[in-house]
Amino acid sequence: MNAEEYTVGVVAKMAGVSVRTLHHYDEIGLLEPEGRSSTGYRLYTGDDIRTLQRILFYRELDFDLEAIRAILADPASTDVDLLHRQRRLLTERVARHQAMVALIDKELNARTLGITLTPQERLEVFGSSVLEDNATRAEEQWSGSDLWEQRKLRASAYSAEDWREIRSEQSRIHQRFLDSMNAGIPATDPTVMDVAEEHRLHLHRRFHDCDYGTHRSLAESYLANERIGLNFDDVAPGLSRYIHDAINANAERMTDA
Amino acid sequence: MNAEEYTVGVVAKMAGVSVRTLHHYDEIGLLEPEGRSSTGYRLYTGDDIRTLQRILFYRELDFDLEAIRAILADPASTDVDLLHRQRRLLTERVARHQAMVALIDKELNARTLGITLTPQERLEVFGSSVLEDNATRAEEQWSGSDLWEQRKLRASAYSAEDWREIRSEQSRIHQRFLDSMNAGIPATDPTVMDVAEEHRLHLHRRFHDCDYGTHRSLAESYLANERIGLNFDDVAPGLSRYIHDAINANAERMTDA
DNA sequence: CTTGACCCCTACGTGGCGTGAGGCGGCACG
DNA sequence: CGTGCCGCCTCACGCCACGTAGGGGTCAAG
Known part of the structure; x- marks a missing residue:
């Protein structure tokens, strides 16, 4: 039952990352395999794989590897604030991407109707939904986040x-x-x-x-x-x-x- | 009325990027300002800014700068296929991000209830929603995309x-x-x-x-x-x-x- | 005993900038 | 008329998270 030892290639395939990535994580000490074979092969255990999954989870949330290291090191630092921050980042991104999809749809619609949008028109769209967004984003989203807090607070009552x-x-x-x-x-x-x-x-x-x-x-x-x-x-x-x-x-x- | 010439700092603020980024785009010839002042200051025109907006749009879609250069160079490549591709990428990403938000919520919920998830539990979640996702994503999303095609087709009729x-x-x-x-x-x-x-x-x-x-x-x-x-x-x-x-x-x- | 897939390590390359350093240009204020 | 001070310029090196290349051991099957 304790035969759960895997070599890099196997782990890489399981997790959907490259072997080089695992080497890298080993190099920087983020994920060092439990042991090595007599011939120097990295041997990962089930626990290692679980750690790797956590790493990939946080990576997906755009934490850099140092931050992930901190999270893994201190179990209490997976703290609520951090998660909230990531939540905000994610929802912001979702909103932006949804706006962009809307943009693409608009363009596609125009195209299938044979109306090639003039540069002007196209740029109005970009201007209002991407750049202006970029500029005022922080402010907007903060107020947005505020609303959410308020809503949650009241809703819970x-x-x-x-x-x-x-x-x-x-x-x-x-x-x-x-x-x-x-x-x-x-x-x-x-x-x-x-x-x-x-x-x-x-x-x-x-x-x-x-x-x-x-x-x-x-x-x-x-x-x-x-x-x-x-x-x-x-x-x-x-x-x-x-x-x-x-x-x-x-x-x-x-x-x- | 042709006084629309902006210096780097102004453009940077407008677009929400750093001055260094503009310098970089100039360096690699992705976005060279229309002109320079007598003292060597970069002077961007309204057109330049609009190009920048397009650049940022595609950057947000995770195109690398070379790809963006290609898109900008060839007006025909803003074509329908490309837009469809981008639409798919975006919606996939939106879906993943939303799933991740759900994950965070789950974790947050557990925390506020004082139930620290056991590693096991946490990994069930990771397993099903992140890693398995990684593995089967392509397939899933394709079928998802299929439905969409069908829907659009019928809806248009x-x-x-x-x-x-x-x-x-x-x-x-x-x-x-x-x-x-x-x-x-x-x-x-x-x-x-x-x-x-x-x-x-x-x-x-x-x-x-x-x-x-x-x-x-x-x-x-x-x-x-x-x-x-x-x-x-x-x-x-x-x-x-x-x-x-x-x-x-x-x-x-x-x-x- | 060979073959081919897998593993090791070293080491340099890459993209998209960040971050100084050192030095002009422009302009408001004393 | 100097004098800050900010904004601009050009090198030029640094950084992260790996990719990629190369030279060489290892393992299981045929």
């Missing part, structure tokens, strides 16, 4: 009864969006904007501060998510877009007035 | 009238899930499983082949997306999870029988 109530509020709002959309009413119709306003107030009361700007960026994220075909796009294709438009129309109406 | 019909089907199904959840009926109740089965048939008829396995992985993606707080979680928190559970219960019932 609700009872099962509260949740039932909240859900019924939500389902009513949701249904009204759906009905309007199915009836063919444009998202910019005042009655639909009213629903958007209710949606905003609902979020504000139940979850987190939600001014018009915040509401707008939430709408963006609905949209970004719809583009990759997740969301409840399966349940109601176009609904994300519809709600998004309504929210924006409402925000404009309210901030102009 | 529907008329506005069709869509109206489809939406009403969907909204009925959606509403039934919501009602059941609000009524406190467990997701594993046969009546709810029936809704899940209808959902599956709906997808199958309207969008793409959808056997129980496919349905299950769709359920997973709903869930993965809920974890990052997007989706219609704002509209109905817990609904993703509820539908997910119903789908799984239904799939089990059907494949066992």
